[in-house]
Amino acid sequence: MNLDEKIKALQTKLDEQRSKVTGLNTEVRSLVEKAESDDDLAAAKAKRSELDKLNEEIRSGEETMQLYKDAIAGKGKPAQARNKQDGLKEKRDAINAYIRSKGEITDGITMRGKEVVVPDALLRDGIDPKTDGITSPNVQPTIPVAISYNPQRELETVVDLKQFTNVFAATTASGKYPILKNTATVLSSVAELEKNPKLAKPDFTDVSWEVVTYRGAIPLSQESIDDSAIDLISIVSENASRQKLNTTNAAISTVLKTFTAKETASLDDLKQINNVALDPAYARTIVATQSYYNWLDTLKDANGRYLLQDSIISPSGKMLLGMPVLVIADKLLGADGEAHAFLGDIKRATIFANRADITVRWVDNEIYGQYLQVATRFDVKKADEKAGYFLTHTESEAPKD
Numbered sequence: 268m269n270l271d272e273k274i275k276a277l278q279t280k281l282d283e284q285r286s287k288v289t290g291l292n293t294e295v296r297s298l299v300e301k302a303e304s305d306d307d308l309a310a311a312k313a314k315r316s317e318l319d320k321l322n323e324e325i326r327s328g329e330e331t332m333q334l335y336k337d338a339i340a341g342k343g344k345p346a347q348a349r350n351k352q353d354g355l356k357e358k359r360d361a362i363n364a365y366i367r368s369k370g371e372i373t374d375g376i377t378m379r380g381k382e383v384v385v386p387d388a389l390l391r392d393g394i395d396p397k398t399d400g401i402t403s404p405n406v407q408p409t410i411p412v413a414i415s416y417n418p419q420r421e422l423e424t425v426v427d428l429k430q431f432t433n434v435f436a437a438t439t440a441s442g443k444y445p446i447l448k449n450t451a452t453v454l455s456s457v458a459e460l461e462k463n464p465k466l467a468k469p470d471f472t473d474v475s476w477e478v479v480t481y482r483g484a485i486p487l488s489q490e491s492i493d494d495s496a497i498d499l500i501s502i503v504s505e506n507a508s509r510q511k512l513n514t515t516n517a518a519i520s521t522v523l524k525t526f527t528a529k530e531t532a533s534l535d536d537l538k539q540i541n542n543v544a545l546d547p548a549y550a551r552t553i554v555a556t557q558s559y560y561n562w563l564d565t566l567k568d569a570n571g572r573y574l575l576q577d578s579i580i581s582p583s584g585k586m587l588l589g590m591p592v593l594v595i596a597d598k599l600l601g602a603d604g605e606a607h608a609f610l611g612d613i614k615r616a617t618i619f620a621n622r623a624d625i626t627v628r629w630v631d632n633e634i635y636g637q638y639l640q641v642a643t644r645f646d647v648k649k650a651d652e653k654a655g656y657f658l659t660h661t662e663s664e665a666p667k668d
Contacts, residue, residue: 274335281328284321288374291318322374329357426595427512428519431552431613433650437620441477444618446650448472474648478622481514482642483507489636500639507626507641515619518647520599522617523554523609525649526657531608534566534574540610540656541588549612549654551590556597559606562660563587600657611655620646 268276295318298311361375365383377384435444452467485503492499529544531537541551555563566574566587578586585592590610600607609616622644 270335270339274332274339277328277332277335281325281332284325284328285374288318288321288325291321292371292373318373322376326357326375425509425512425516426593427516428554428593428595428613429515429619431554431593432519432617432619432647433614434619434621437476437478437622437645440622441475442620443473443475444620444648444650446472446474474618474650476618476620476646476648478620478644478646480642480644481511482640483510484638484640486634487637487639488634492637500637503639504626507639511624511641511643514643515645515647516595516599518645519617519619520595522647522649523613523655524600524607524657526609526611526616526652526655528657528659531658531660537610537658538588540658541590544656545611546653549615551610552593552613553587553590553608553610554593554595554600554613555608556595556600556606558597558604559608559658559660560592560594562606563592606660608658608660609655610658612651613655615651616649616654618648618650620648622646 291314295311295314298307298314302308302311357375362383364372364374365376448470454466455464457464485507487499487503529536529540531540545551553563564573564575568574574587575592576586577584578591580586581591581593597603597605597607600609623642624644625640625642627640
């Protein structure tokens with residue numbers, strides 16, 4: 268018998284078996300529905316076993332049929348792989364038929380109780396988790412985004428130089444401030460009952476000042492105030508106060524830069540200014556930029572010990588040669604990276620004529636919002652030119668060979 272004859276005979280057998288399946292399915296259902304005793308259930312199970320055996324024979328026959336057809340077509344596909352793929356296809360077709368018939372057709376179906384058993388390979392067949400799976404970008408609209416409404420303030424060290432100057436309340440827009448100069452005059456030696464000699468007159472110098480107005484305003488819409496998740500007015504007011512502080516610091520720094528300039532290439536230079544150039548009567552404070560402070564922080568004594576010491580009375584917590592050290596940004600006394608400092612009695616060196624310092628807020632109905640205005644009126648002048656020095660540190664060049 269050739270392949271064509273085998274296929275024909277097998278096809279006839281398969282048709283007969285498939286026709287019996289429908290009848291057996293009906294019988295099994297009928298027996299199960301009418302079962303009232305254990306004997307009835309036993310009969311139903313026996314019929315079900317007969318049906319399962321018939322389905323198994325049909326599957327085996329279909330595999331044999333496919334083998335015949337592949338042999339005729341001359342396919343070189345390995346039998347094991349081909350049988351596996353064919354089996355999955357038949358199982359998939361059987362499950363689809365079961366679903367479409369709403370459970371009527373159970374040909375090729377493996378049941379576990381009332382549940383259909385689906386092979387694991389069939390569940391994963393053709394599915395690539397990387398391309399077919401659901402990832403976060405696919406469901407982006409459903410993923411909430413956490414938003415913080417409390418702004419993080421950028422940190423920056425700020426020293427209010429105004430508190431170290433000689434501040435007085437100015438009652439007019441301009442005026443003069445008297446400065447009593449130091450005197451080196453001594454009293455004369457006088458014999459008994461001689462007339463008193465004249466005392467030397469005190470020497471005054473007047474420092475002229477004229478206040479300058481610095482001000483600004485910003486409108487805030489009522490909608491922004493009402494809808495903001497934070498206290499918007501407080502944030503804007505804090506920012507305005509910082510701008511005022513920047514303004515006064517810049518004015519004071521400009522005056523400090525006008526004092527007699529000196530170079531400090533070494534610790535000895537710094538000691539010479541402190542011990543000799545500056546009169547012992549003046550108080551000492553070092554107002555150092557960050558770059559100058561970095562140099563001070565590297566100074567050591569003969570035993571290799573750092574000279575910059577901790578101090579509870581210095582605003583920066585540091586003291587050098589008995590002098591408190593204040594640290595400010597490089598840009599206040601020069602450019603970034605430049606090492607500058609003021610050494611001396613800053614309160615004697617400068618006067619701060621404080622005329623007004625105002626922060627007001629009012630409602631403006633025309634814009635449906637509020638205005639925040641800040642204004643400060645002051646002037647800063649050099650009071651005693653001998654009270655300090657403007658220092659610059661430059662790294663000494665290494666000696667050439």
